[in-house]
Amino acid sequence: MDRKPPITTEFHDLEVPGGCASCGGPLAGRFGPDSAVGVCLRCRLVTPLRVSSEARGVHVSQMPGVA
């Protein structure tokens, strides 16, 4: 058997194409137990992320401020 064991890390990464509010570039998000940070792969803008659960899925939005 060469199945990989399940990933048990507490962090989960997500890439949102066109997710950067600043330049429209791809946004790479890292989600931890009580925080989330997004880094734009194009302009390198670092922003805290807010994740909310909605009826049609999960909504990810950039928070202004921290650079």
Ligand SMILES: [Zn+2]
């Ligand atoms: Zn950007």
